[in-house]
Amino acid sequence: MVFWVVAIPGFIIGILLFLVLREPEQHTQRGPAVGYSAVLKNQNIVLCMISLMCAMACIFVLGGMLPSYLTDYLKLTQTQMGFVTSALGFGGFVGQFGVPGISDKLGRKPTAALSFLGAAATVWIFMGIGADPNTLFIVLFLLSFFSLGNVALITGPIATESAPAGLISSAIGIVVATGEIFGGGIAPSIGGAIAQNSGIQNILWMPFVGVALGAVVSLFLKETAPAKLREVVYESS
Secondary structure, eight states: OHHHHHHHHHHHHHHHHHHHOOOOGGGOOOOOOOOTHHHHTOHHHHHHHHHHHHHHHHHHHHHHHHHHIIIIISOOOHHHHHHHHHHHHHHHHHHHHHHHHHHHHHOHHHHHHHHHHHHHHHHHHHHTTOSOHHHHHHHHHHHHHHHHHHHHHIIIIIHHHHSOTTOHHHHHHHHHHHHHHIIIIIHHHHHHHHHHHHOGGGTTHHHHHHHHHHHHHHTTOOOOOHHHHHHHHHHHO
16 A cells, blocks of 8 residues: 555656646757767766765665664664654755755855765764664754755756756766666665675665765766856956
């Protein structure tokens, strides 16, 4: 029944999109024709792929294994575990419009780096909290804010603004596919191996390492925020 609850909103949105959405042909900007290889030759797109894998290593491992960590290791009740894990949804909801919004003012590159650092800091704090549901909820909320907010930033503004003309959708698709394949398939397998061989309490090291690496990768991104680019042009002129 849970699958139906999750699926029904998707069916409704799909029908509404089919009935309402129109192609904005009058607003489409067409550039010179380029091949799909141009996507993978773009430094920012490649870095987006890598940084999204780092973010997904955090999100998917937490989403899949956190309930077991909370109940088997911290010995929380099922009700307490449900309360704590709900922070993933609440924090992600706020982060997915909050982090990209911040990047409009601060810039894409510094926002991505700071969000990865924020995620790393909150994972580190989360590991040492213990069985305190309220504190766990607050820290997990912030962790999800930074992590899922970065997903929205990477797959949205950065990938869109970095894509070659005429290949925006392809660029986003390649970035998302890479992150989903690694995050949904490979990362949980690695996390499961860690849990089996080293104990469920050590699974949090994988999200920590993932977002820490993401912070390093994001330092090599090229700034794409329109407001920041206009500032550079204004200062140079």
